[in-house]
Amino acid sequence: MVIQVGLWELLQSGNLQQDLTLRDGDNIFVPTATQINPTEVSHLAIASFSPATIRVNVLGEVAAPGVVEVPPNTPLTQALLAAGGFDDSRAQTGTVELVRLNPDGTVSQRQIPVSFNQGISEESNPILYPNDVIIVQRSGGARFSDAANGILGTLGMIFPFFDLFID
Numbered sequence: 001m002v003i004q005v006g007l008w009e010l011l012q013s014g015n016l017q018q019d020l021t022l023r024d025g026d027n028i029f030v031p032t033a034t035q036i037n038p039t040e041v042s043h044l045a046i047a048s049f050s051p052a053t054i055r056v057n058v059l060g061e062v063a064a065p066g067v068v069e070v071p072p073n074t075p076l077t078q079a080l081l082a083a084g085g086f087d088d089s090r091a092q093t094g095t096v097e098l099v100r101l102n103p104d105g106t107v108s109q110r111q112i113p114v115s116f117n118q119g120i121s122e123e124s125n126p127i128l129y130p131n132d133v134i135i136v137q138r139s140g141g142a143r144f145s146d147a148a149n150g151i152l153g154t155l156g157m158i159f160p161f162f163d164l165f166i167d
Contacts, residue, residue, distance in 0.1 A: 033103040038122065056128050058083035060136035061091035075125045077116050079134060092137040098126065099133040 005020060022028075053069040056079050063084025070079050076098065080086070086093050095111045102108055118125045128134075 036103060038127070051130075054128065054130040056131065057133040058136070059133060061087040061138055062136050063087055070128065074128050075120045076112060076128060076134060077114065077118065077125050079128055079132075080114070080136070081116075083134075086136060090138055092139045095137075097135040097137070099135065100129060101131060 003020065052071070054072055054074070055067050055069055056074075057067055058079055059065050062080065063086075065083060068079055068082040070082055074082075076096070080096070093114060095113050098110055098112050100108050112126065113124050115124065120127060
């Protein structure tokens with residue numbers, strides 16, 4: 001016999017008819033989620049069985065790049081601040097890249113415009129999911145400076161070599 005149970009209905013309404021007793025030999029099949037409903041995610045994130053914090057990676061030109069732990073339902077801008085904010089002299093501050101592993105196993109990448117005055121919005125300040133990755137790119141000036149330092153450093157190693165033949 002197959003009985004369908006609505007876990008979400010149990011969690012939302014407390015419908016105890018959805019809370020079945022299992023017996024030895026019973027099987028549970030949980031279908032793969034194909035879409036995420038943002039409203040359900042927000043509710044699940046604050047449920048008593050959800051973790052107190054989630055881990056997201058903030059990489060690139062921020063003050064303290066790496067893994068940051070933030071509460072569930074944290075928007076992108078709050079994670080940037082948790083990583084110390086932008087490195088003002090090196091960061092491209094207009095947009096960041098958000099990389100997310102989707103429930104179906106695919107990876108999505110998108111550019112998000114950044115404004116710390118922006119409220120929560122899926123387009124411009126999305127709620128983060130566990131293991132999201134935020135990448136802050138280098139500014140044009142930082143890329144130029146890094147390239148110039150690389151060239152000048154190489155030249156500095158070559159020219160002392162010629163001094164051996166001049167003396």
